[in-house]
Amino acid sequence: MGVKLITCGLPYANGKAHIGHLRTYIPADVYVRYLRLMGENVLFICGSDCHGTPIVVNAEKEGMHPKELVNIYHEHFKSVFSAVGVEFDYFGRTDSDYHHEMTTQFVKKLVENGYIYSKEIELAYCPKCKRFLPDRYVEGICPYCGAVARGDECDQGCGRYLEPGEIKDPRCKICGTKAEFRKQKHYFFRLTAFREFLLDYLDKLKGTENALNYAKEWVKKELKDWCITRNLEWGVKFPGENLVVYVWVDAPIGYISYTKEACRLKGCDWKAIWIDGISNGKIRWADITHFIGLDIVYHHCIFWPAMLKGADFALPSAIVASGMVKVEGKTFSKSRGYVVWLEDDYLRRGFHPDYLRYYIVNYTSHQKDLNFSWRTLMDKVNNELIANLGNFIYRVLYFTWKNFDGNVWEELDEFNLDREVIDNIAKAKDEITKALKKWEFKVASDTFMELSSFGNNYFQSMEPWELIKKDKVECARVVANCLHIVKALIVLSYPVLPFTMKRVAEYIGMNLDCIKIDSVLELDNIKVVKKPKPPFKKIEEEEVDRVEKVMLERIRRAEEVEKKKEVVKIEDFSRLDIRIGKVLKAEKIEKSKKLIKLEVDTGGEVKQIVAGIADTYSPDELVGKLVVVLVNLKPAKLMGVESQGMLLAVDVGGKAVLLIPERDVPPGSRVK
RNA sequence: AGCGGGGUGGGGUAGCCAGGUAAUCCCGGCGGGCUCAUAACCCGCAGAUCCGUGGUUCAAAUCCACGCCCCGCUACCA
Numbered sequence: 001m002g003v004k005l006i007t008c009g010l011p012y013a014n015g016k017a018h019i020g021h022l023r024t025y026i027p028a029d030v031y032v033r034y035l036r037l038m039g040e041n042v043l044f045i046c047g048s049d050c051h052g053t054p055i056v057v058n059a060e061k062e063g064m065h066p067k068e069l070v071n072i073y074h075e076h077f078k079s080v081f082s083a084v085g086v087e088f089d090y091f092g093r094t095d096s097d098y099h100h101e102m103t104t105q106f107v108k109k110l111v112e113n114g115y116i117y118s119k120e121i122e123l124a125y126c127p128k129c130k131r132f133l134p135d136r137y138v139e140g141i142c143p144y145c146g147a148v149a150r151g152d153e154c155d156q157g158c159g160r161y162l163e164p165g166e167i168k169d170p171r172c173k174i175c176g177t178k179a180e181f182r183k184q185k186h187y188f189f190r191l192t193a194f195r196e197f198l199l200d201y202l203d204k205l206k207g208t209e210n211a212l213n214y215a216k217e218w219v220k221k222e223l224k225d226w227c228i229t230r231n232l233e234w235g236v237k238f239p240g241e242n243l244v245v246y247v248w249v250d251a252p253i254g255y256i257s258y259t260k261e262a263c264r265l266k267g268c269d270w271k272a273i274w275i276d277g278i279s280n281g282k283i284r285w286a287d288i289t290h291f292i293g294l295d296i297v298y299h300h301c302i303f304w305p306a307m308l309k310g311a312d313f314a315l316p317s318a319i320v321a322s323g324m325v326k327v328e329g330k331t332f333s334k335s336r337g338y339v340v341w342l343e344d345d346y347l348r349r350g351f352h353p354d355y356l357r358y359y360i361v362n363y364t365s366h367q368k369d370l371n372f373s374w375r376t377l378m379d380k381v382n383n384e385l386i387a388n389l390g391n392f393i394y395r396v397l398y399f400t401w402k403n404f405d406g407n408v409w410e411e412l413d414e415f416n417l418d419r420e421v422i423d424n425i426a427k428a429k430d431e432i433t434k435a436l437k438k439w440e441f442k443v444a445s446d447t448f449m450e451l452s453s454f455g456n457n458y459f460q461s462m463e464p465w466e467l468i469k470k471d472k473v474e475c476a477r478v479v480a481n482c483l484h485i486v487k488a489l490i491v492l493s494y495p496v497l498p499f500t501m502k503r504v505a506e507y508i509g510m511n512l513d514c515i516k517i518d519s520v521l522e523l524d525n526i527k528v529v530k531k532p533k534p535p536f537k538k539i540e541e542e543e544v545d546r547v548e549k550v551m552l553e554r555i556r557r558a559e560e561v562e563k564k565k566e567v568v569k570i571e572d573f574s575r576l577d578i579r580i581g582k583v584l585k586a587e588k589i590e591k592s593k594k595l596i597k598l599e600v601d602t603g604g605e606v607k608q609i610v611a612g613i614a615d616t617y618s619p620d621e622l623v624g625k626l627v628v629v630l631v632n633l634k635p636a637k638l639m640g641v642e643s644q645g646m647l648l649a650v651d652v653g654g655k656a657v658l659l660i661p662e663r664d665v666p667p668g669s670r671v672k
Numbered sequence: 673a674g675c676g677g678g679g680u681g682g683g684g685u686a687g688c689c690a691g692g693u694a695a696u697c698c699c700g701g702c703g704g705g706c707u708c709a710u711a712a713c714c715c716g717c718a719g720a721u722c723c724g725u726g727g728u729u730c731a732a733a734u735c736c737a738c739g740c741c742c743c744g745c746u747a748c749c750a
Binding site: 010011012014049052053054121123124133134135186191210213214216217218222226227247248251294295296297302303323331363364365367368369376380381382384386388390391392393394403435452453456457463464468534535537538 | 673675676677678681684685686698699700704707709710712713714744746747748749
């Protein structure tokens with residue numbers, strides 16, 4: 001049987017795992033587990049995305065080599081994934097030798113096939129950092145509204161999208177130095193050559209509509225050739241040049257290199273997956289499903305297939321994009337505090353991974369936005385998992401244990417499942433199978449909850465607690481039916497709740513390792529082999545209060561930071577009367593560490609100003625200097641001396657550096 | 673600004689593509705029942721002008737047009 005390859009978008013090894021990541025990984029893992037349940041031969045692949053400017057910048061900030069930074073997050077992701085039960089067959093990294101090798105081969109193939117050309121382009125460069133600046137590392141003035149803007153977007157002003165080079169007064173966002181524009185030879189991928197191919201491909205590609213529609217529109221609209229090299233040390237070298245290939249070129253190639261590694265370890269054939277495929281029409285299809293976030297649709301539906309086609313690989317057959325995550329009703333945002341960190345907020349606080357798995361899969365359809373709220377988590381766990389599913393499983397197992405010592409079969413000579421029990425189990429199995437074909441994980445999980453609900457109903461209407469007193473055989477028959485529902489529930493919900501169901505399965509001596517979905521309808525002499533415990537632990541109100549408090553505090557702090565970045569209007573600025581002043585007199589204030597009393601001519605008026613600059617300046621050197629003064633500041637007394645204004649200076653590690661006009665200007669000149 | 677997705681009882685959804693009695697299911701609310709079960713389970717009830725306006729039609733949540741609102745994306749952040 002052919003191998004089905006399932007991948008997840010590669011996590012960027014530059015920060016910790018948060019709930020947004022799991023929006024993609026958990027459904028993918030659930031899908032993989034269901035596929036295996038249905039007898040498919042699946043390879044589940046992922047790994048760290050380790051290159052790119054942000055990692056280099058961040059590593060510098062932390063005083064380490066990019067590799068060290070990557071090591072940290074690579075291990076972090078691995079441990080978090082394992083803690084939430086996302087079990088990849090292979091979890092690689094793009095800074096490994098095998099990946100560099102694969103990427104180099106891939107790029108060479110593109111060159112060989114004539115899809116790469118070079119061109120000189122102008123790019124922003126920071127002479128101090130000695131680095132070319134991606135747009136998001138450029139800060140300047142928005143040409144439309146005058147607000148401070150990023151290189152690609154006026155994020156604090158008018159919100160307009162800016163074309164590269166459009167921004168005024170570009171500066172390096174990291175060090176503030178004025179950016180230069182430098183000419184540089186770069187390599188481009190002839191994406192435009194794939195327009196017809198992509199239109200045809202996207203027409204036949206399977207996946208969620210949110211991904212496909214979006215990509216189709218994009219291709220119809222306009223395609224540009226794609227610049228695929230960067231001036232950076234860290235990354236995969238572009239053959240024969242002192243450039244690296246752009247991370248978005250090498251990252252998806254990770255899907256291939258990781259498959260190859262996985263196959264080397266497991267003894268399968270990576271070429272059968274990525275090269276051979278199955279031809280249908282003009283397209284050579286590979287049995288590959290990419291699970292991704294909505295934000296990287298165009299990479300996976302446009303750039304990636306074009307790259308694969310251009311390098312003679314087979315093409316993925318499905319792209320499944322998950323919706324976005326909201327936190328407590330607000331758009332997910334790390335900077336605004338609307339984030340749930342998996343390690344610190346969730347796992348370390350003792351929340352069970354299965355709860356989160358259920359929440360993510362069951363809250364809404366895979367394509368829609370998912371709102372995470374702690375209170376909803378509590379509601380869903382306590383009222384759904386526990387009250388419905390957990391309760392049914394437990395009441396049946398415990399009833400069996402208590403009244404039959406775990407074995408109902410001694411009472412029964414002959415046994416058949418009730419028609420309605422068979423029908424309901426069969427229906428659940430079919431519905432789940434159908435739902436998975438459409439990546440409707442909510443429908444799948446609702447379905448086993450429905451079966452559990454049926455179980456509760458059945459139990460209730462049969463009243464085994466009454467039967468046990470009157471008719472033990474009939475009671476055993478009812479319980480046997482219930483035990484089969486329990487078995488079906490374990491199997492059908494196992495992909496969503498692997499930790500819990502594995503434990504529950506032990507109560508009936510069942511091994512889930514190689515279990516197949518068809519077994520839900522097979523008759524078994526199910527016995528309860530050890531004293532059952534309730535499958536789930538409730539989430540207490542207090543736990544939610546506590547974690548909500550942490551979150552609110554985080555949001556509050558973020559808002560404070562945000563306030564500091566607040567945009568002011570020109571009118572606000574013009575309320576400040578800032579003028580050039582000439583220092584007439586200066587003397588140190590006795591007993592103070594760094595205060596100097598100055599007399600400053602601000603044009604027709606001599607002001608007495610106290611400034612905390614004695615660390616850097618002596619009174620003598622100040623006399624005669626031109627300085628910048630805020631003159632309409634409300635007077636205040638410092639160490640008993642009145643100050644009628646403020647000298648403007650830069651604070652460099654607590655030391656003042658005065659602002660001085662660059663040319664000789666008359667005192668009193670207004671600063672604007 | 674452009675493009676994409678979406679707006680159905682308090683929350684989440686089904687239905688829309690193939691119009692047909694005013695609408696599915698889950699959670700929550702209210703009332704009752706049961707006691708095997710983690711105050712769990714079972715039954716019943718309330719609650720929606722299906723974003724607005726106009727159009728097509730015998731008939732619209734469903735089709736068309738315009739408008740409003742929310743979300744996402746826009747290639748050199750990954």
